[in-house]
Amino acid sequence: MTRSPPLMLVLTIAALPITGCGDTAPTESGAANDRSSPAASFASAPNSWTERAPMPGQFWRFDVAAGMATNAAGESIVYVLGGRFSTQGPINMATTVLAYNVATDTWATKTTTFSNAASNGIGKLGGRFYISGGWDAATGLDVSAKLFAYDWGADRLVRKADMPRATADGITGVIGDKLYVLAGKCYQISCNDFARYDPVLNAWTPLPKPPRNHWRGAGAVINGKLYVAGGGTNNGPYKALDMYDPSTNSWQMLTPMPASRNPARGSNLNGRFYVVGNVPGTSDRNTLEYNPATNSWRNRARWPGDDGPTRMTTPSATVRVLFEGVPRILAVGIGQLSLGTNAFLSAPTQMYTP
Numbered sequence: 001m002t003r004s005p006p007l008m009l010v011l012t013i014a015a016l017p018i019t020g021c022g023d024t025a026p027t028e029s030g031a032a033n034d035r036s037s038p039a040a041s042f043a044s045a046p047n048s049w050t051e052r053a054p055m056p057g058q059f060w061r062f063d064v065a066a067g068m069a070t071n072a073a074g075e076s077i078v079y080v081l082g083g084r085f086s087t088q089g090p091i092n093m094a095t096t097v098l099a100y101n102v103a104t105d106t107w108a109t110k111t112t113t114f115s116n117a118a119s120n121g122i123g124k125l126g127g128r129f130y131i132s133g134g135w136d137a138a139t140g141l142d143v144s145a146k147l148f149a150y151d152w153g154a155d156r157l158v159r160k161a162d163m164p165r166a167t168a169d170g171i172t173g174v175i176g177d178k179l180y181v182l183a184g185k186c187y188q189i190s191c192n193d194f195a196r197y198d199p200v201l202n203a204w205t206p207l208p209k210p211p212r213n214h215w216r217g218a219g220a221v222i223n224g225k226l227y228v229a230g231g232g233t234n235n236g237p238y239k240a241l242d243m244y245d246p247s248t249n250s251w252q253m254l255t256p257m258p259a260s261r262n263p264a265r266g267s268n269l270n271g272r273f274y275v276v277g278n279v280p281g282t283s284d285r286n287t288l289e290y291n292p293a294t295n296s297w298r299n300r301a302r303w304p305g306d307d308g309p310t311r312m313t314t315p316s317a318t319v320r321v322l323f324e325g326v327p328r329i330l331a332v333g334i335g336q337l338s339l340g341t342n343a344f345l346s347a348p349t350q351m352y353t354p
Contacts, residue, residue: 047301052349053105060086060335060344061094063117066317067129075103076321082116086344093137102321112155120170123179130179133167143168143187161202171219173226184215190233210251212240218266218275227273230264255295265318267329311337312347
């Protein structure tokens with residue numbers, strides 16, 4: 001039975017915000033946005049979000065997945081796969097694969113196409129990005145169990161072994177040489193199926209489920225452990241933080257976030273877990289930073305763009321990048337709602353400097 005994907009990001013526009021890592025990719029070129037160098041502002045603004053070039057296209061592209069690799073010049077290239085376009089009419093699947101050069105602040109379009117939205121995220125193993133699940137255009141927008149490997153060097157997509165169950169809106173992490181995928185949704189209900197993928201065997205192994213659901217939650221791998229925070233169930237968002245330790249094959253409940261985040265996006269930056277997301281019904285847009293050593297949270301810079309005639313949405317994905325020798329977080333798939341026309345437009349990409 002065909003099910004239409006829920007328009008979750010469209011429903012939570014009020015205030016909002018955030019969440020891969022690299023090897024070798026070809027140097028990207030493309031139509032540059034003629035922007036002045038942001039070097040001075042980055043150097044003088046620690047703990048801040050800075051505007052970068054928006055994704056190509058007039059309309060907001062959301063529910064994307066993103067991963068980072070480095071090119072021959074050592075520059076961070078962020079690849080964006082899948083997603084949907086929000087227009088004033090029907091919501092259409094996005095098919096182009098995009099590549100963003102952080103150093104030059106420019107976007108390029110690749111030849112490969114990919115029709116999928118709200119996947120379980122991206123994990124990088126060797127010279128490939130692995131992307132699983134999501135709402136699949138090829139199956140009438142039903143939740144998918146498919147796993148694909150994208151070889152960015154060859155610009156080629158390869159089908160791999162299906163997941164144990166069709167899932168979407170989940171979290172992906174890489175520990176060692178394995179892919180760990182936590183589901184967010186199974187068809188129309190939240191779920192927390194958890195499995196490990198071995199690329200050598202091309203096989204999945206079911207693992208213990210976490211104590212809470214993290215549909216549309218944030219995740220990051222720190223010191224060989226998977227941290228997942230925020231998101232929730234069909235009944236509402238959570239503050240919960242759970243950690244999976246592969247050495248014991250078990251989960252541990254840790255200090256919750258100061259406030260719920262749903263949707264939430266997260267990244268590992270300098271050994272800390274950074275989370276941004278919407279707090280329903282409030283103006284709280286603080287980026288949150290978790291310190292695994294002390295099991296504690298603190299508020300950081302606010303997510304921008306909730307003032308004036310437009311409002312910015314939570315990004316669809318965030319990835320760790322390197323810019324001017326400093327690790328930073330790049331947030332992509334951001335939209336802005338025009339309060340005058342109620343139209344969703346593409347918003348500038350944002351970069352966080354710790």
